[in-house]
Amino acid sequence: MPFPSVLLHDHLDGGLRPQTVLELAEEHEHPGLPSDTAQGLAAWFDQSDSGSLTKYLEAFTHTIGVMQNAEAIERVAYEAALDLSADGVVYAEIRFCPALHTVGGINPRRVVEAAASGLANGARETGLRWGIIVDALRNRDDSLEMARLATETRHLGVVGFDLAGPEAGHPPQDHLAAFRLARAQGLRLTIHAGEHAGRDGVAFMAAAMDLCGAERLGHGVELINDCVVRDGEIVELGRVARRIRERRIALEMCPASNLATGGLEPEAHPVGALYRAGFNVTLSTDNRLMSTIAMSDEFDFVSKYHGFETLDLARTTWRSLDAAFCPWETKVELWEDVIAPAYAAGGADLELAWR
Numbered sequence: 001m002p003f004p005s006v007l008l009h010d011h012l013d014g015g016l017r018p019q020t021v022l023e024l025a026e027e028h029e030h031p032g033l034p035s036d037t038a039q040g041l042a043a044w045f046d047q048s049d050s051g052s053l054t055k056y057l058e059a060f061t062h063t064i065g066v067m068q069n070a071e072a073i074e075r076v077a078y079e080a081a082l083d084l085s086a087d088g089v090v091y092a093e094i095r096f097c098p099a100l101h102t103v104g105g106i107n108p109r110r111v112v113e114a115a116a117s118g119l120a121n122g123a124r125e126t127g128l129r130w131g132i133i134v135d136a137l138r139n140r141d142d143s144l145e146m147a148r149l150a151t152e153t154r155h156l157g158v159v160g161f162d163l164a165g166p167e168a169g170h171p172p173q174d175h176l177a178a179f180r181l182a183r184a185q186g187l188r189l190t191i192h193a194g195e196h197a198g199r200d201g202v203a204f205m206a207a208a209m210d211l212c213g214a215e216r217l218g219h220g221v222e223l224i225n226d227c228v229v230r231d232g233e234i235v236e237l238g239r240v241a242r243r244i245r246e247r248r249i250a251l252e253m254c255p256a257s258n259l260a261t262g263g264l265e266p267e268a269h270p271v272g273a274l275y276r277a278g279f280n281v282t283l284s285t286d287n288r289l290m291s292t293i294a295m296s297d298e299f300d301f302v303s304k305y306h307g308f309e310t311l312d313l314a315r316t317t318w319r320s321l322d323a324a325f326c327p328w329e330t331k332v333e334l335w336e337d338v339i340a341p342a343y344a345a346g347g348a349d350l351e352l353a354w355r
Helices: 018-027 038-045 053-058 060-065 070-086 108-126 143-152 172-184 198-210 221-226 239-246 255-262 271-276 295-306 310-323 328-345
Strands: 005-011 089-096 129-137 158-164 188-193 216-219 227-230 233-237 250-253 281-283
Touching (some): 005 070, 005 216, 005 295, 005 310, 018 060, 018 070, 053 060, 053 255, 070 089, 089 108, 089 158, 089 328, 108 129, 108 143, 143 158, 143 172, 172 198, 188 198, 198 216, 198 221, 198 239, 221 227, 221 239, 221 271, 227 271, 233 239, 233 271, 271 281, 271 295, 281 310, 295 310, 310 328
Parallel strands (some): 005 089, 129 158, 188 216, 216 250
Antiparallel strands (some): 227 233
């Protein structure tokens, strides 16, 4: 059984079961699937060798395509809860952009309602704790509408607001009004930044943190460009990197996704160097279907290629829970009753009390 984990960065439309895509496409007459078998679809959706974020994102055409009605969205969310729990996830924050699921005629609020219903049904069966993060997209002009929707659906389980989509050429401050609205209404903020912005990656991370108020950064892999690295270890920090470390800004690192879109070799991913240098590194899956990944696989990756031991995985899980947008009482219960005992039984010498 995998160690219990806390998942902060998982896209609902990036985690469908291939068989579900087949069945929903047939049921709702979605045309043009690249294969008529689950095995063939799984191979097509596997973007682990895509080499670019743009190509990686093209695979969402069919997952979003079959999620254009409430019943389909509810099913996908329900199955996500089951799949995550079966892999040891005890708390998950699931994100998606409701505006992308309205082609079939349902309104964005109904999209959130359907996802929340599916997650709640799955949670009743598994015990999974969950929250929803509403995404706006950089390359759309409805971020203020999405922020307003997020604030109006907090009672359904929405805990945060995010900016996603193609990063290059789209600085986060272009959507500053949406972030200000979300913050004013008490929503927590995480922003995709430093994922695939090239030379702008460090500046976009600074803007996300300093201008937009992000508490967490989605990916943040390009933070390594503001560090001096020698023999695989960080020996000097630039100004942005120093502030991110000092402020304990959580990095929602998704190694499998980064390897797929950035063409990195496993040993070259900066997750290990950033962790050892004291950054607030957490681990997530991003898109389980496109990266053919699960949380337990991400744990295996950092263990195999970056030397993480059981105590390191426990610390990373603690940091994820600490950065989560759930209530303090949930953190205490999950850590003291579920997470800490499991890692202690696995040999980690850690504090069993939450604080």
